[in-house]
Amino acid sequence: MGVTPSDLAFVPFVSVENMMRLVNATGPERFMAELATYIEEDFRRWPEFDKTPRVASHSREGVIELMPTADSALYGFKYVNGHPKNMREGYQTVTAFGVLSSVANGYPILMSEMTVLTALRTASTSALVGRYLAPKGAQVMAMIGNGAQCEFQALAFRALCGIERLRLYDIDGSATEKAARNLRAQGFEIVECHSAQEAVEGAQVITTCTADKQYATILTDNMVGAGVHINAIGGDCPGKTELHRDILLRSSIFVEYPEQTRIEGEIQQLAEDHPVTELWQVMRGEAEGRRDPREITLFDSVGFAVEDFSALRYVHDRVAGTDFVTPLDMLADPDDPRDLFGMVMRAR
Amino acid sequence: MGVTPSDLAFVPFVSVENMMRLVNATGPERFMAELATYIEEDFRRWPEFDKTPRVASHSREGVIELMPTADSALYGFKYVNGHPKNMREGYQTVTAFGVLSSVANGYPILMSEMTVLTALRTASTSALVGRYLAPKGAQVMAMIGNGAQCEFQALAFRALCGIERLRLYDIDGSATEKAARNLRAQGFEIVECHSAQEAVEGAQVITTCTADKQYATILTDNMVGAGVHINAIGGDCPGKTELHRDILLRSSIFVEYPEQTRIEGEIQQLAEDHPVTELWQVMRGEAEGRRDPREITLFDSVGFAVEDFSALRYVHDRVAGTDFVTPLDMLADPDDPRDLFGMVMRAR
Incomplete structure (x- = not known):
C-alpha cells in the first residue's frame, strides 16, 4: 500500500x-x-x-x-x-x-x-442494465413510485440510455409533484399522470420503485405491451413484490445473483427453477440480452453487494x-x- | 428514542x-x-x-x-x-x-x-466464565502466549476471580518481558517461564492465547493436571487450534455457541456430536458448571457476537x-x- x-x-x-x-x-x-x-x-x-x-x-x-x-x-x-x-x-x-x-x-x-451513494449506485446499475436490454431508441420512461430513488433513476437513464421524457405516477400526488419539480429543473420533459395505467402509455421503459413491504400489484398484465423493458426496483425483500405474476411469465427475466433474487426479487412468485439470465453473463457476451424488438425484458433488481x-x-x-x-x-x-x-x- | x-x-x-x-x-x-x-x-x-x-x-x-x-x-x-x-x-x-x-x-x-474494546470484552468474558468454572480459591494463572490479549486477561481475572499471581510464557521472550513489565506495574506477582511446561506448574487456571493460524499444540496431555480450569482463547478459526486432542477428551467443555464453536474452536478436532455445555445455560442455572474439584473444565472461547x-x-x-x-x-x-x-x- x-x-x-x-x-x-x-x-x-x-x-x-x-x-x-x-x-x-x-x-x-x-x-x-x-x-x-x-x-x-x-x-x-x-x-x-x-x-x-x-x-x-x-x-x-x-x-x-x-x-x-x-x-x-x-x-x-x-x-x-x-x-x-x-x-x-x-x-x-x-x-x-x-x-x-x-x-x-x-x-x-x-x-x-x-x-x-446507494441511491446513485442503484440508479447507475439500472441504467447500465437498461443499456443492454431497453429497446433501441427508447426515449420515454414511465416511473411508478416517485420517492427518494426516482430522480436518480431518471438522470442515470438519461446519461446512459438517452431517456429524455418521463411519465410520473405515485399513489401520493405530492411525491409526483416533488419529482416533477426536481426533474423539470434538470431539463426533462415531464408528464404527471394520475394512474399507473396512464403512466405506461407510450413508454419504452417502465421503472417501478415503490416502497411498501407487502405483495403489491403496481403493474397488471394488461398494462404491459410488447417490446418494453421493465426496470423493477421496489421488490427487494421476502414478501415484497410489485408486479403481477403473469407479467413475469411473459418476460425474459434478468437478475444480478439468482441465489439472492429468488428469495428477495419479483421471481419469489415463480418456481425455483424458472429460467433467468445472469447479467454478468450478458455483459461478458456469454448470454444474450434482448433478442427481439417485441420481447418484454425485465430487470428484477434487488441490489447486490x-x-x-x-x-x-x-x-x-x-x-x-x-x-x-x-x-x-x-x-x-x-x-x-x-x-x-x-x-x-x-x-x- | x-x-x-x-x-x-x-x-x-x-x-x-x-x-x-x-x-x-x-x-x-x-x-x-x-x-x-x-x-x-x-x-x-x-x-x-x-x-x-x-x-x-x-x-x-x-x-x-x-x-x-x-x-x-x-x-x-x-x-x-x-x-x-x-x-x-x-x-x-x-x-x-x-x-x-x-x-x-x-x-x-x-x-x-x-x-x-474487543480486547476488553474477550478478557471480560473469559474471567466471567472463570468465575463459574475455575476451582475455588484459585490464585495462580499460567498464561501461555503473551501478546496483545495477555494483560487484559490478567486484569479481568484479578477483578472477577481474585487471581494475583501469574506464570508467563511465550515462544518469543520479548513478548513475555513486555507483559511482565506491564503487569508488575499493575501489582501482579510474576514468574517469567521458559517453557509452557514450566508455566503450568502450580497453576489453577491456564490461559492459552497464541496467534498462529495453524494446528498447534501449546498444551500436551501430560501438562494438564486434575482440577484446573483451561481458558483457551487462541483457537478461534478453522485450522487454528492450541490444545492436544487428548486434553479435550479429559475435559468438561463449555462453549458460547456450539454452531460456531464446532467450526472454529478447539472442538473442531472432535466428533460433531461430542457433548459440550452452553455457557448461557450455566449462567441461568439450567446446566451444571464445575461439578468436582478434580474435574478439568475447559472454556473453548471463540468470541461470539x-x-x-x-x-x-x-x-x-x-x-x-x-x-x-x-x-x-x-x-x-x-x-x-x-x-x-x-x-x-x-x-x-
Missing part, C-alpha cells in the same frame, strides 16, 4: 456532506456514468468475487442487512436498513454506510456514507488525496502490535 | 483516543467488571437473541469477519479482521470496529472503535451525554425523506 502504520491508524471517511459535495462537483449524471463503468467492469469479472446472499436481520418494523463481498485485493461491505414505516415518521426508509478494506492486512481503507463494492471502489479512487475525505481515528495502532495494553496505559 | 431526526443524522462515534480515555477514566479492572455484568445479563437472556455464525471472508493472508446479532430493541455488529502475519509487518493482528442500531428504525445509535453486542451496549450507556463521543455525519437526513435528490442539489 506504500503507507506507514500510523497512516493506516486513520481511516479516510466520506461524510454525507462530503458525498454531496463530491456529487455536485462531478455532476450527478457524470458521477453515475463513471460509476457504471466500475460496475460493468466488476460484473465482467463476476467469477472472481467471493459472493454470499446478504445477511438480514428482520423485525416487525423492517430489516437491517450486511452485504459483504471481496475480490483478491479488496473487501467491501455495506450496512443498510429498510424500514417502510420510517417515512411516515420523518426518517429515511433506507440509510446506509459502507467500508472498503485491504484483503492483505484487513485494515479498512475507506469508510463512507452510503445513503446517497458487488454493486456497493464497485461504488466504494469508485469513491475511493475519486477522493484519494482530496479534501472530500477526513481522517477517522478508528484503528488502534500501538508502536508494538503486541503491546495494545501499554498503548492504553500510556494514553493516561 | 426521544430524539429528533436531525439528531439522528449524526451518529455518536467513540474514537480510539476516546476509548482509551474512557478506559483510563474508569480503570481497566472496573471497566471489565462492569462490562461482565452486561455480558452476564445478555447470556442469561440468550434465547432472545437473533443469532447467526459470523460471516467470514477468508484469504490466504487472513480473515475479515462480520458478527451481527440483535434482540428486539437493539441490533449490533462488529467488523473484525484476523491476520497473523500482520504483527511481523508492524500492524495489529486484529483490528475491529462496531455499530449499535435501533431495531425500530434501523438508524445507528453508536459507532465505536473495537480493537481496544452477543459479547460484542454487550460491549457496545455498555459503551453506549457509559458515553451518553459525555465528551467521550463525537458526532459523525454518517446519515443523510433530508427534511422530506422522499426528497433525497433535492437535498443533494440544495447542498451546492
Whole structure:
C-alpha cells in the first residue's frame, strides 16, 4: 500500500456532506456514468468475487442487512436498513454506510456514507442494465413510485440510455409533484399522470420503485405491451413484490445473483427453477440480452453487494488525496502490535 | 428514542483516543467488571437473541469477519479482521470496529472503535466464565502466549476471580518481558517461564492465547493436571487450534455457541456430536458448571457476537451525554425523506 502504520491508524471517511459535495462537483449524471463503468467492469469479472446472499436481520418494523463481498485485493461491505414505516415518521426508509478494506492486512481503507451513494449506485446499475436490454431508441420512461430513488433513476437513464421524457405516477400526488419539480429543473420533459395505467402509455421503459413491504400489484398484465423493458426496483425483500405474476411469465427475466433474487426479487412468485439470465453473463457476451424488438425484458433488481463494492471502489479512487475525505481515528495502532495494553496505559 | 431526526443524522462515534480515555477514566479492572455484568445479563437472556455464525471472508493472508446479532430493541455488529502475519509487518493482528442500531428504525445509535474494546470484552468474558468454572480459591494463572490479549486477561481475572499471581510464557521472550513489565506495574506477582511446561506448574487456571493460524499444540496431555480450569482463547478459526486432542477428551467443555464453536474452536478436532455445555445455560442455572474439584473444565472461547453486542451496549450507556463521543455525519437526513435528490442539489 506504500503507507506507514500510523497512516493506516486513520481511516479516510466520506461524510454525507462530503458525498454531496463530491456529487455536485462531478455532476450527478457524470458521477453515475463513471460509476457504471466500475460496475460493468466488476460484473465482467463476476467469477472472481467471493459472493454470499446478504445477511438480514428482520423485525416487525423492517430489516437491517450486511452485504459483504471481496475480490483478491479488496473487501467491501455495506450496512443498510429498510424500514417502510420510517417515512411516515420523518426518517429515511433506507440509510446506509459502507467500508472498503485491504484483503492483505484487513485494515479498512475507506469508510463512507452510503445513503446517497446507494441511491446513485442503484440508479447507475439500472441504467447500465437498461443499456443492454431497453429497446433501441427508447426515449420515454414511465416511473411508478416517485420517492427518494426516482430522480436518480431518471438522470442515470438519461446519461446512459438517452431517456429524455418521463411519465410520473405515485399513489401520493405530492411525491409526483416533488419529482416533477426536481426533474423539470434538470431539463426533462415531464408528464404527471394520475394512474399507473396512464403512466405506461407510450413508454419504452417502465421503472417501478415503490416502497411498501407487502405483495403489491403496481403493474397488471394488461398494462404491459410488447417490446418494453421493465426496470423493477421496489421488490427487494421476502414478501415484497410489485408486479403481477403473469407479467413475469411473459418476460425474459434478468437478475444480478439468482441465489439472492429468488428469495428477495419479483421471481419469489415463480418456481425455483424458472429460467433467468445472469447479467454478468450478458455483459461478458456469454448470454444474450434482448433478442427481439417485441420481447418484454425485465430487470428484477434487488441490489447486490458487488454493486456497493464497485461504488466504494469508485469513491475511493475519486477522493484519494482530496479534501472530500477526513481522517477517522478508528484503528488502534500501538508502536508494538503486541503491546495494545501499554498503548492504553500510556494514553493516561 | 426521544430524539429528533436531525439528531439522528449524526451518529455518536467513540474514537480510539476516546476509548482509551474512557478506559483510563474508569480503570481497566472496573471497566471489565462492569462490562461482565452486561455480558452476564445478555447470556442469561440468550434465547432472545437473533443469532447467526459470523460471516467470514477468508484469504490466504487472513480473515475479515462480520458478527451481527440483535434482540428486539437493539441490533449490533462488529467488523473484525484476523491476520497473523500482520504483527511481523508492524500492524495489529486484529483490528475491529462496531455499530449499535435501533431495531425500530434501523438508524445507528453508536459507532465505536473495537480493537481496544474487543480486547476488553474477550478478557471480560473469559474471567466471567472463570468465575463459574475455575476451582475455588484459585490464585495462580499460567498464561501461555503473551501478546496483545495477555494483560487484559490478567486484569479481568484479578477483578472477577481474585487471581494475583501469574506464570508467563511465550515462544518469543520479548513478548513475555513486555507483559511482565506491564503487569508488575499493575501489582501482579510474576514468574517469567521458559517453557509452557514450566508455566503450568502450580497453576489453577491456564490461559492459552497464541496467534498462529495453524494446528498447534501449546498444551500436551501430560501438562494438564486434575482440577484446573483451561481458558483457551487462541483457537478461534478453522485450522487454528492450541490444545492436544487428548486434553479435550479429559475435559468438561463449555462453549458460547456450539454452531460456531464446532467450526472454529478447539472442538473442531472432535466428533460433531461430542457433548459440550452452553455457557448461557450455566449462567441461568439450567446446566451444571464445575461439578468436582478434580474435574478439568475447559472454556473453548471463540468470541461470539452477543459479547460484542454487550460491549457496545455498555459503551453506549457509559458515553451518553459525555465528551467521550463525537458526532459523525454518517446519515443523510433530508427534511422530506422522499426528497433525497433535492437535498443533494440544495447542498451546492
